[in-house]
Amino acid sequence: MTTETARRLTLGALIQGSGGHIAGWRHPDARPDGQLDFAFHADLARTLERGRFDALFVADVVAVWGHQLDSLSRTGRAEHFEPLTLLAALALVTDHIGLAATATTTYNHPFHIARKFASLDHISQGRAGWNVVTSVVPLEAANFGHDNHLEHELRYRRADEFVQVVKALWDSFDDDAVVRDKATGRYYEPTGLQPPHHEGEHFTVRGPLNISRPPQGHPVVFQAGSSETGREFAARHGEVLFTTQHELGAAQEFYADIKARAAGYGRDPAHVLVWPGLTPIVAATEADARHRLAELQDLIHDDVARRLVQDNIGDLDLSDYPLDGPLPDIPDSNRSKSRRDLLVKLAHDEKLTIRQLAGRYAAGTSVAGTPEQIADRIETWFHERAADGFNISFPYLPGPAEDFVDHVVPLLQRRGLLRTEYEGSTLRENLGLPRPAAAERHLQETGR
Incomplete structure (x- = not known):
């Protein structure tokens, strides 16, 4: 383990169109027109880079986020950029910030993903990151010719093999294999080419990848999984792990468990x-910040509140249950098990109505307070071994991102937690992660 003095706070920013809060697009200061406006995203990326964020992260599902038109039509989630296209463009208007995106292992193929993220890593000169997900939205299946969503355990088995194949494809060429020697007429050294020739339960991939090894060796692997299966997968493959924790003790338990695994x-x-999630709502006083959060909660339409619970807790139709009544018994489902368990426990422990549960879920990891209070929260969680950094979401954009960069970041820098300048040229270097050597891949996989 590294010493406390060697640790440095790392930060990512989760960018979700016009904001992370389900009703954020309705806020008077929000820019819902920025959802498909590249100039808006470019300005935001430069703001985050000014705040010395390690990475900008774009979440994704390969469907609209919700299929019930009563609620979908009242959110900003019916349209969003394809992440890798957006990040490739952002690579040209930024210099240091990492560029990470979600890509599902359930409805993609390893060759496609390996090629796309290798290309992004070359375009950005070593700033790409891949958030590995197994897809929790059943609606995605219908967009790929499937009647049913893959079962939870099968999704993770497929993902495990998927990641192994992608890493092998990234290692198709040794680092020094591509020589482009005009004098000898040799573009690459044949001995430096290593096709994977993979045959497994889910994939048969000969290779090699048709692009040289990424500048980082492997783009940084991000992952989010809190179920037992998800934790094991994260401990095997993840390099930056997203998690949703609301209490310090639970966050410390997750942190220690993942490190041990x-x-x-x-x-x-x-x-x-x-990286636990954090949604800071910053204002000059705590009362003002809490008022801002309450304003956002009041913007949640009834249709959205019902679907917000239903779509995240399971496959039970809640349309016949009153919003101001208790949550009914929730059966097991094929969606995210950790998310379901979290919501059921929250509703049970605090005796929440469906509407109240929707509000708590919409607020998520929101922390409303002054810049000093937000900085205190970050510092405490960091020093108490509950976090190595945070995945920062903003309820609407661009104002809350600018508030955080202008008022919280300087406090973190003065406290010696956050860099004042980027130290490295790649995402790995800025995160303090080693660059994997191609030869080590075989040792890593046989150790499993």
Whole structure:
């Protein structure tokens, strides 16, 4: 383990169109027209880079986020950029910030993903990151010719093999294999080409990848999984782990558990960074900040509140249940098990109505307070080993992002937690993660 003095706070920004709050697009200061406006995203990326964020992260599902038109038509989630296209463009208007995107292992093929993220890593000169997900939205299946969504355990088995194949494809060429020697007429050294020739349960991929090894060796692997299966997958493959934790104690438990699991796979726990989510609402006084959060909660339409619970807790239709009544018994489902368990426990422990549960879920990891209070929260969680950094979401854009960069970041810098300048040229270097050597891939996989 690294020493406390060697640790440095790392930060990512989760960018979700016009904002992360389900009703954020309705806020008077929001820019819902920025959803498909590249200039808007470019300005936002430059703001985050000014705040010395390590990475900008674009979430994604390969469907609209919700299929019930009563609620979908009242959200800003019916349209959003394809992430890799957006990030490739952002690579040209930024210099340092990492560029990470979600890509599902359930409705993609390893060759496609390996090629796209290798290309982004070359375009950005080593700033690409891949958020590995197994898809939790059943609606995605219908967009790929499937009647049913893959079962939870099968999705993770497929994902495990998927990641192995992608890493092998990234290692198709040794680092020094592509020589482009005009004098000898040799473009690459044949001995430096290593086609994977993979045959497994889910994929048969000969290779090699038709692009040289990425500048980072492997783009940084992000992952989010809190179920038992998800934690094991994260401990094997993840380098930056997203998690949703509301209490310090629970966050410390998750942090310690993931680090121990990673060590059990022969990995250095210091090279597995844990990033809880955080949605800061910053104002001059705590009362003002809480008022801003309450304003957002009041903008949630009844249709959206019902679907927000229903779409995240399981496959039970809640349309016949009163919003101001209790949550009914929720059966097991094929969606995210950790998210379902979290919501059921929250509703049970605090005796919440469906409307109240929707509000709590919409607020998510919101923390409303002064810049000093937000900085205190970040510092406490960092020093108390509940986080190595945070995945910062903003309820609407661009104002809250500018508030955080202008008022919270300087406090973190003065406290010696956050860099004042970027130290490295790649995302890996800025995160303090080692660059994997191609030869090590075989040792890593056989150790499983």
